[in-house]
Amino acid sequence: DTEVTQTPKHLVMGMTNKKSLKCEQHMGHRAMYWYKQKAKKPPELMFVYSYEKLSINESVPSRFSPECPNSSLLNLHLHALQPEDSALYLCASSRQGAGELFFGEGSRLTVL
Amino acid sequence: QKEVEQNSGPLSVPEGAIASLNCTYSDRGSQSFFWYRQYSGKSPELIMFIYSNGDKEDGRFTAQLNKASQYVSLLIRDSQPSDSATYLCAVNQNDKIIFGKGTRLHILP
Numbered sequence: 001d002t003e004v005t006q007t008p009k010h011l012v013m014g015m016t017n018k019k020s021l022k023c024e025q026h027m028g029h030r031a032m033y034w035y036k037q038k039a040k041k042p043p044e045l046m047f048v049y050s051y052e053k054l055s056i057n058e059s060v061p062s063r064f065s066p067e068c069p070n071s072s073l074l075n076l077h078l079h080a081l082q083p084e085d086s087a088l089y090l091c092a093s094s095r096q097g098a099g100e101l102f103f104g105e106g107s108r109l110t111v112l
Numbered sequence: 113q114k115e116v117e118q119n120s121g122p123l124s125v126p127e128g129a130i131a132s133l134n135c136t137y138s139d140r141g142s143q144s145f146f147w148y149r150q151y152s153g154k155s156p157e158l159i160m161f162i163y164s165n166g167d168k169e170d171g172r173f174t175a176q177l178n179k180a181s182q183y184v185s186l187l188i189r190d191s192q193p194s195d196s197a198t199y200l201c202a203v204n205q206n207d208k209i210i211f212g213k214g215t216r217l218h219i220l221p
Binding site: 031033041042043044045048050055056058088090094098099100101102103104105106 | 144146148154155156157158161200202204207208209210211212213214
C-alpha cells in the first residue's frame with residue numbers, strides 16, 4: 001500500500017476546464033514534489049515544496065498552479081491546458097534534504 | 113541542467129544471471145544517487161540509494177558509486193522474471209531529483 005495518495009486516478013478535461021489534482025502523505029515528510037511523466041519518458045520535475053513553501057519551479061507554464069495548504073497536502077490546479085499536457089502526474093514526498101522519493105500512484109490526465 | 117545518462121536498452125538477461133545497469137552523470141557536485149524501478153503503468157519505486165564511494169548491498173541488489181568517474185551502477189543478482197521493469201537512475205542536484213531516461217530490463221525465463 002502506498003503512503004502517498006493521489007486523487008483522482010484518472011481525469012479527462014477540456015481545454016477550457018478548471019480542475020485540481022490532489023496528493024496527501026502521512027509520513028511526516030517536509031518536502032513534496034510534482035513530476036510529469038509522458039509515455040516511455042522519465043519523470044520530469046515540475047515543482048518542489050519545502051516546509052510548505054515553493055522552493056523550485058522548473059519554469060512550468062502558469063496554467064499549472066501548485067498549492068501546499070499544509071505539510072501533508074499538495075494540490076496542482078489546472079486551467080486552460082493543452083492536449084500536449086496529457087500525461088501521468090506524479091506526486092512524491094521525501095524527508096527534507098534526503099532525496100529518497102516516495103511516489104503516489106499518479107493521476108493520469110487526458111486533455112481533449 | 114546537468115545530464116544523467118543511461119543506456120535505454122532493452123537489456124536482456126537470462127533468469128538466474130547477474131543484470132548490470134549503468135548510469136553516468138555530469139554534475140560533479142552531486143552528492144546522492146538513487147535507483148528506482150518502474151513497472152509498466154506504475155509509478156517509480158525506490159530500490160537503492162548510495163551516498164559514498166564504493167558498494168552498498170541490499171539483498172540481491174548492489175549499488176556501486178565512483179564519484180571520480182561520475183559513474184553509478186546497479187547489479188541485480190539471481191535475476192528473476194519479476195525484475196523485468198525499467199530502472200531509472202536519479203541524482204540529487206541541489207535538491208532537484210533528476211532522472212535518467214531509464215534502462216528497460218527484460219529477464220528471460
